[in-house]
Amino acid sequence: MLGRTYDSQICSVAGSLEVVGERWTLLIIRDAFMGARRFEEYQRRTGMARNILAARLNRLVDEDILKRTPYQEHPVRYEYRLTEKGIDLWPVIVSLLQWGNRYVYPGRAPVLLVHKRCGGAVDEHRICETCGTKLGPRDVEARAGVGGGMAPAEKIPA
Amino acid sequence: MLGRTYDSQICSVAGSLEVVGERWTLLIIRDAFMGARRFEEYQRRTGMARNILAARLNRLVDEDILKRTPYQEHPVRYEYRLTEKGIDLWPVIVSLLQWGNRYVYPGRAPVLLVHKRCGGAVDEHRICETCGTKLGPRDVEARAGVGGGMAPAEKIPA
DNA sequence: CCGCCGAGTTGCATGACGCAACTGCATGTG
DNA sequence: CACATGCAGTTGCGTCATGCAACTCGGCGG
Numbered sequence: 001m002l003g004r005t006y007d008s009q010i011c012s013v014a015g016s017l018e019v020v021g022e023r024w025t026l027l028i029i030r031d032a033f034m035g036a037r038r039f040e041e042y043q044r045r046t047g048m049a050r051n052i053l054a055a056r057l058n059r060l061v062d063e064d065i066l067k068r069t070p071y072q073e074h075p076v077r078y079e080y081r082l083t084e085k086g087i088d089l090w091p092v093i094v095s096l097l098q099w100g101n102r103y104v105y106p107g108r109a110p111v112l113l114v115h116k117r118c119g120g121a122v123d124e125h126r127i128c129e130t131c132g133t134k135l136g137p138r139d140v141e142a143r144a145g146v147g148g149g150m151a152p153a154e155k156i157p158a
Numbered sequence: 159m160l161g162r163t164y165d166s167q168i169c170s171v172a173g174s175l176e177v178v179g180e181r182w183t184l185l186i187i188r189d190a191f192m193g194a195r196r197f198e199e200y201q202r203r204t205g206m207a208r209n210i211l212a213a214r215l216n217r218l219v220d221e222d223i224l225k226r227t228p229y230q231e232h233p234v235r236y237e238y239r240l241t242e243k244g245i246d247l248w249p250v251i252v253s254l255l256q257w258g259n260r261y262v263y264p265g266r267a268p269v270l271l272v273h274k275r276c277g278g279a280v281d282e283h284r285i286c287e288t289c290g291t292k293l294g295p296r297d298v299e300a301r302a303g304v305g306g307g308m309a310p311a312e313k314i315p316a
Numbered sequence: 317c318c319g320c321c322g323a324g325t326t327g328c329a330t331g332a333c334g335c336a337a338c339t340g341c342a343t344g345t346g
Numbered sequence: 347c348a349c350a351t352g353c354a355g356t357t358g359c360g361t362c363a364t365g366c367a368a369c370t371c372g373g374c375g376g
Contacts, residue, residue: 011188012255012262012269013254013255014185014258015258016255016262017184018262021179021181021184023332023333024333026175030172038353038354039353039355040352040354043354046167047167049335049336051356052334054355054356055333075341076341077354088257088260088261089253089257091249091253091256091282092250092253092257095249095252096170096174097171097174098249099170099174099246099250100169100174102246103177104173110169111169111170125284126283127283127292134283134285182364198323201323207364207366208325209365209366210365211324212323212325233322233323233371233373235323
């Protein structure tokens with residue numbers, strides 16, 4: 001246990017980071033939005049060590065951000081899906097993605113978010129630049145940009 | 159250096175987290191938005207260890223998220239202010255704040271964001287709920303909610 | 317001179333993370 | 347039957363990140 005935690009701060013930013021700020025956690029949540037479900041898939045996508053992944057998944061389930069559901073019985077095997085609480089982290093993921101597109105990959109964004117229905121780009125307020133609709137996670141899809149980050153037209157969430 | 163870094167991933171979320179994902183970094187950025195400038199003030203607000211704070215400030219200056227400017231000469235003393243690149247992290251901070259208000263402090267948000275000009279609440283798209291204006295960091299102020307997180311009407315940024 | 321202040325720096329201890337092998341419970345094949 | 351493979355973890359140990367608390371330095375003031 002870290003000697004100094006944020007949770008003595010009465011602050012929502014600190015409170016959120018106490019839950020999702022550990023190394024790798026937001027990448028797991030990102031991958032859940034991108035359709036990952038099983039342990040091996042999270043591990044392959046993130047490249048993280050298996051012991052850390054197991055610990056993070058357990059924490060996310062405890063925090064009710066992911067829900068663990070069995071997909072078979074012999075042996076019992078689980079999938080990890082976002083809860084509503086987890087889905088509500090979408091603005092965090094999108095804001096990181098948009099900041100990264102601009103400052104980490106300037107002019108060569110690996111992934112672009114587009115409005116599924118009309119193809120418009122998602123602006124910094126998560127509003128469709130073409131039709132003006134306020135967008136939620138089920139309204140958008142990720143497209144490969146010029147930087148080559150993912151397969152085309154993957155859905156968020158699947 | 160960590161054995162597995164995110165930066166092998168061609169992904170903007172990962173790229174952003176490689177820059178701002180270290181422990182305490184986003185809280186420093188939060189405090190910069192809340193008006194902190196000097197070393198001692200960041201240290202007092204965050205409660206973090208001085209060696210870590212020094213390292214983080216140096217990293218943020220290197221990454222051009224904070225700008226270090228001298229405020230005196232004998233001895234030379236510095237202030238740390240957000241650059242435009244740093245200010246563009248505001249959606250990240252706001253989304254964490256809003257998620258935390260809802261799920262870490264349900265019904266007792268410590269801090270609420272309001273539109274300075276008309277007093278309307280800031281919605282999840284960072285749009286004024288009263289007048290419909292798309293809001294940026296200079297358009298809003300933080301108000302104490304019912305959870306007692308900060309002094310009233312502090313400005314973001316000062 | 318001493319004391320205080322602010323901005324760090326330093327040395328060491330503790331905890332987080334990574335590595336790589338292992339375990340357990342299956343299923344499939346020869 | 348034995349062995350191989352797959353999946354989802356678990357384990358033991360080493361390395362690195364963070365925290366603690368003292369220290370240093372360059373001032374200023376009494």
